[in-house]
Amino acid sequence: MQPNEPFMDPPRLPRGFFAAGRNVGLKTEDNDLALFLSRRPAAAAALFTRNHFPGAPVTLGRQRMRRGQLQGLVVNSACSNVATGEAGLEDAREMASLAAREFADFLGEDGKKAHDAEALEERVLVGSTGVIGRRLPMDRIREGIRGMGSQLGTDPWPAARAIMTTDSRPKVFSLQVGDAVVTAVGKGAGMIAPNMATMLVYLFTDASVEVPELQAALREASRSSFELLSVDTDTSTSDMVVALANGEAGEVDHRAFVDALTALCTRVAEEVARDGEGATKLVRVLVDGAADSSEARTVARSVVESPLMKTMAYGADPNVGRILMAVGKCVGCRIKPERVNAAVQGIEVIRGGRSVDFDESRVRELLGGDPVEIRIELGVGTGQGRALGCDLTAGYIEENAAYASS
């Protein structure tokens, strides 16, 4: 991960990728339906939620990923199409079919020749997030999607806005790798925890990458980004991270490609945390000196998920004993209390398992910033691990106490 990767400004879709976004009446305002298209079939890799109740789009997606090839995506917000049974699966299939027709229209004669709409449909992945347990209003989608093919263009923003649910801002980032570009379009906000999140992340590149390499790269990038992310410990039923590589820019250095993918995924993960429901800031917890990296991650996650740490980060109140509490509650980990040191925003607050005198007003001031970084040194081994999260605010409660009806 290169934290200082120079992200392209503005970000843009790689060659041969197109997107469109529109309001079709699922949300009261802003776009709610997105299309993404590669003009040629692309090598594809995907990671899906491990929740036992995957939404219909996830079930369909798993089937369609078997061939390792994708060409288009259709994504809606406001309704997740989860717990909707066989009818929901039919709705997801119909969404893909409707999208394929638009894609075929856009691709014109070439597209129609090369891939008739039916074959293209098999290369369309569906994504849905929003309320669980309700059927999609398919009439609105049927009506609204009509003509979207003609809106497909190189501007990623209308589509990036359309996939947002409770996100406050769209998330699009690009990196250059040799002659190629890798671009991430993501959404997050709530029901976000390791083993994926209520998170949709689409990665597009014109680099030429074989399917096994793409899948391995996506796993590696995800492990040090999305797998470290927890907004609220709740694992969504709809998560997916999908990568499409259409090869239009030819081959690139593989290590550079993996690094770029990792940097993009890290950036999206951090932005998802920072834009977590009600959140005002990103919280990074870095653990060093654990017995092994797995225990380091466990401790980091325990701290990043602790509601008391999260409210401390929000209130900027240096009640740093909560860090010890959150480390100490990892009952399965090898921890020697007298060896634990911790620093908040670079200022040592715990040494040898005990509070040290520190400049409270300075820490308070630094805790007011974004991000908040907590470093913990366990002193028992060489294991390192990180976790990404956010503060917990009254805004989270407000958003979630009345979500179904909004």
Place this chain on the structure above:
Amino acid sequence: MQPNEPFMDPPRLPRGFFAAGRNVGLKTEDNDLALFLSRRPAAAAALFTRNHFPGAPVTLGRQRMRRGQLQGLVVNSACSNVATGEAGLEDAREMASLAAREFADFLGEDGKKAHDAEALEERVLVGSTGVIGRRLPMDRIREGIRGMGSQLGTDPWPAARAIMTTDSRPKVFSLQVGDAVVTAVGKGAGMIAPNMATMLVYLFTDASVEVPELQAALREASRSSFELLSVDTDTSTSDMVVALANGEAGEVDHRAFVDALTALCTRVAEEVARDGEGATKLVRVLVDGAADSSEARTVARSVVESPLMKTMAYGADPNVGRILMAVGKCVGCRIKPERVNAAVQGIEVIRGGRSVDFDESRVRELLGGDPVEIRIELGVGTGQGRALGCDLTAGYIEENAAYASS
């Protein structure tokens, strides 16, 4: 557990137990220092937090429990004496010593003869909850405790109020068992999760119970009460549940005693949940049909701890898909989605892993009540389990965003 146990009204301390509570300047208002005394040495059992950073009172308590005999308790709120090192341990020892002097005064000539203050001190347990990482203001305690011995009486309320931190009300319950009485005095509110909680619970009985039976009874009672409790997933550094049996009422039926202890612990656990920081209601999750009881508890806990379920319970908004999400995120459990049923307040909302049409306004109305009860049937085995929790509200954020400075 007998949910319909007739709790004594008003509750009272069993024979031979005395209590006192006073403000010594640790909190700005209300009592903050409590004494509890048995006039004769009592058989004792205790459970302590498993957090790696136990407070000084826990460390001292573990030492003093070795002999299985206690006579007095001294408990303060506002400062937990955690992460304070050897000096903190000294402070805890001094608290016990100061309390022992008061106890000896109260016991008078008899007491002084039977147990000089030094021997008595070894039978005094200390309890502290409050901010982590600060030294106790021992000058205030030294000053304030003086003369408290003369205030010892049979009224449990001044002491019950003194052990409260962010609790909104004291928690005292009594049950009759044969000729004996068992009384629980507890506090909770925040940093509450299985493996104990920021919870102090003191159980007093005049029944005659041997130490091994008392310890076994306490374990059994705790397993079906405190071990099921999670207010905010954060495990405190200060938790303890302590039982004292002074034998003044003679022997009682052992099963009846264990049942009474369990009923009291359940009642305290439920009251701690209901009075959780910012909480407006108790949430009970009952899981049936799991592969085994361990998986049933895992699923119940996942649901009770889910921030999205908790905000749903608060907002009384029947976004019941969140129940499926929280069941489904138990990735290690054997779950067959198509067999999962769930009911909220007795109304079926999920059948065969899918939302059913239910009367939303009725569920909304029932969710407005206290307690909220969620029943989940997994349909894969015979394992049963429960979890106790509460809703998540803006009040939790307010209390915790600025706790250290309050």
